[in-house]
Amino acid sequence: MKPEVDVVLRSMMTKLLLEVAPAVGDAYVRSNVEAMGALLAAAAEEFDRAAEVRVAENRSMREILRAATKHVPEGDLRSRLAVAAEEREASLRITDLNAANDRLRALLIEIQTLVEGSDEEWARRIDRAIWDELRASARRRAISFYPF
Amino acid sequence: MRELGDRIATYLAHRWPHATEVAVEEIERIFGGASRETYRVAVRYREGEARVQRRLILRRDPTSSLIETDRATEFHAYAAFHGSSVPVPRPLFLENDGRWLDRPFFVMEEVVGAVSTPKLLSEPPYVELLESIGEQKWRILGTIARADVSTIGLAKTLEAPALEDCWRRELDFWEKVIDDDELTPQPIARAAIRRLRRNPPPPPPRLSVVHGDYRTGNFLFDGTGRIRAVLDWEMCHLGDPLEDLAWALDPLWSWPDRERPGKLLPRQRALALWEDASGMTVDRRALGWWEIFASVKGLAIWISSGREFADERNQDPILALAGWFPADIHDRVLVERLAPEEEPL
Numbered sequence: 001m002k003p004e005v006d007v008v009l010r011s012m013m014t015k016l017l018l019e020v021a022p023a024v025g026d027a028y029v030r031s032n033v034e035a036m037g038a039l040l041a042a043a044a045e046e047f048d049r050a051a052e053v054r055v056a057e058n059r060s061m062r063e064i065l066r067a068a069t070k071h072v073p074e075g076d077l078r079s080r081l082a083v084a085a086e087e088r089e090a091s092l093r094i095t096d097l098n099a100a101n102d103r104l105r106a107l108l109i110e111i112q113t114l115v116e117g118s119d120e121e122w123a124r125r126i127d128r129a130i131w132d133e134l135r136a137s138a139r140r141r142a143i144s145f146y147p148f
Numbered sequence: 149m150r151e152l153g154d155r156i157a158t159y160l161a162h163r164w165p166h167a168t169e170v171a172v173e174e175i176e177r178i179f180g181g182a183s184r185e186t187y188r189v190a191v192r193y194r195e196g197e198a199r200v201q202r203r204l205i206l207r208r209d210p211t212s213s214l215i216e217t218d219r220a221t222e223f224h225a226y227a228a229f230h231g232s233s234v235p236v237p238r239p240l241f242l243e244n245d246g247r248w249l250d251r252p253f254f255v256m257e258e259v260v261g262a263v264s265t266p267k268l269l270s271e272p273p274y275v276e277l278l279e280s281i282g283e284q285k286w287r288i289l290g291t292i293a294r295a296d297v298s299t300i301g302l303a304k305t306l307e308a309p310a311l312e313d314c315w316r317r318e319l320d321f322w323e324k325v326i327d328d329d330e331l332t333p334q335p336i337a338r339a340a341i342r343r344l345r346r347n348p349p350p351p352p353p354r355l356s357v358v359h360g361d362y363r364t365g366n367f368l369f370d371g372t373g374r375i376r377a378v379l380d381w382e383m384c385h386l387g388d389p390l391e392d393l394a395w396a397l398d399p400l401w402s403w404p405d406r407e408r409p410g411k412l413l414p415r416q417r418a419l420a421l422w423e424d425a426s427g428m429t430v431d432r433r434a435l436g437w438w439e440i441f442a443s444v445k446g447l448a449i450w451i452s453s454g455r456e457f458a459d460e461r462n463q464d465p466i467l468a469l470a471g472w473f474p475a476d477i478h479d480r481v482l483v484e485r486l487a488p489e490e491e492p493l
Binding site for chain 1: 176178180266267332333334335336338339403404465466468469472473474476479480483486489
């Protein structure tokens, strides 16, 4: 059985921080090695959850866009919202999930710009849903440690 | 590194015509910053019969950096405050001619026997000195805010915006950095920017020197608890002094501790010290605006550094690190400020 990617990355991080960095005499190079160790640890954390985070985000953003579609006046934005809301993931590759995530985030910005200036109940509801999703997204993407 | 040392010695011999046998004994690159390549340089030379040794810091323009800054701005800020109650290293030479070291650079004296690493504040002997270091930190920032921009000479080198335009100029600048450098759409930053534009702050009572990156990590402190020098003035400009105060108070600099900004004193004490030293009263609503702005500016810097790394213009690990960890935290801080819930994230 092959060791998983995150196991390999964490192992390399430990080697870098505990064996390589202390053996490096040049302070600048040593700090670079320590920075690489922190990046490997973050990459290990991200590897395991990357697809789940993006799938959850994309699903949540599509739900918001679908809810907004009903209220947005007919026209270009409404058409784009409707298409994006019904889109399915092209694959579970991170590049595909990221491409969809970018498209959905761009639309989320558009729809939030529209609703945050409105006093209508549906607009306030959508604005709250967007903030709930942004809060959840910040939590999902938070790295569990801070190296500074 | 030896070749660079030899070229530095040649340059110094040119600038010090009274000196002979100029040689660089040691040269070491300093980690961090990334807005300049920074080197610690030990030099020796003869002055008549006397042997002289000096320790210098050389800051050279990078091929690419976190933020595009003007070396002259930083050099002039050191010159303006040197010898005042705001401690800074003594600036020596500003060199724009690329023939010496390929890129422009400036030279200043090294402040020896002091450190800047924030992590050290949780270790002896510094952990016992937080009160003293903290008091100086906030008083120095107040003193910078109080400085007369004309008297210290910065009115001649820095653009003076109209008081009512201070916020707009900064927000326009950093929004453009996000426009130019974002790798992915940024809904949190965009929402923050719209909020800031809808609710601008009142103009400051007067124009102040704004350091631009005043925080724990950008000043040198020693083992007696004395702040020896404020560094990294490359983003210095004239503007609203609350901009600096808000940046220094940002939760990132003490993460995850929210109680003691910059890992030093409680927030209310910091504000009181700043008010006392600056002679100004903090407008809490205006400070709230500048605190949201501080996190937007931070995000812009981290987005820019991530872009530099992703585009392979500069593969220094600090750029990837900056584009990842602090960006994540500033997103969280902004959501918390813009749409607070009972429990912090």
